[in-house]
Amino acid sequence: MNYLVWFGLVVIAVTDAREHRIPNVYLLITLLVCVINGFFQPDPLDVFLNSLSGGAIFFVSALLLHFIRIMAPGDVKLLGVVGFWLGWGQLLNATVWIALSSVVVGLLYALFNRVQTGSTLKQLIKKYSMMLAYGSQASLVMTNGGSIEKKLRMPFAPVVVIGLAMFHYF
Numbered sequence: 001m002n003y004l005v006w007f008g009l010v011v012i013a014v015t016d017a018r019e020h021r022i023p024n025v026y027l028l029i030t031l032l033v034c035v036i037n038g039f040f041q042p043d044p045l046d047v048f049l050n051s052l053s054g055g056a057i058f059f060v061s062a063l064l065l066h067f068i069r070i071m072a073p074g075d076v077k078l079l080g081v082v083g084f085w086l087g088w089g090q091l092l093n094a095t096v097w098i099a100l101s102s103v104v105v106g107l108l109y110a111l112f113n114r115v116q117t118g119s120t121l122k123q124l125i126k127k128y129s130m131m132l133a134y135g136s137q138a139s140l141v142m143t144n145g146g147s148i149e150k151k152l153r154m155p156f157a158p159v160v161v162i163g164l165a166m167f168h169y170f
Helices: 002-019 024-039 044-067 073-086 088-117 121-138 157-169
Strands: 140-142 148-150
Touching: 002 024, 002 073, 002 157, 024 044, 024 073, 044 073, 044 088, 073 088, 073 157, 088 121, 088 157
Parallel strands: none
Antiparallel strands: 140 148
16 A cells, blocks of 8 residues: 555645646545555554544644745645654654755755856855855846846655655665
């Protein structure tokens, strides 16, 4: 049954990477597979309470990040499903691996952006420090040439799936 959950997560990650959106249908199907999986456990009531608490904690934490414009709504729902699948006991370790994969993938996206735009390292540091300082107000940043450059968007679902894979492997 876990293979179906992994299949759902991979489909969600590919869709997010291609379209920058996560369809609710995919999330609901993955959540349904997690619920069905809970019925086959030795103590289903304990499993559901553990899953509900994990899903609620991940969802509320991600929702807070959404309110300060760090995370998109689809990512919030995805983390709720992931928290439901993992349960309360594994959230901290999974969070560490997701954060580590976020840093690695973020650095690769920044490197790819640097190669694509031809920006110098100094320009990129200035650009991202302005985005960090001004938040959503700095979505458009003036470059040295006077042209306007959009901020780098990184899909989060592939990062979550990579982090979960590392969490389960290590």
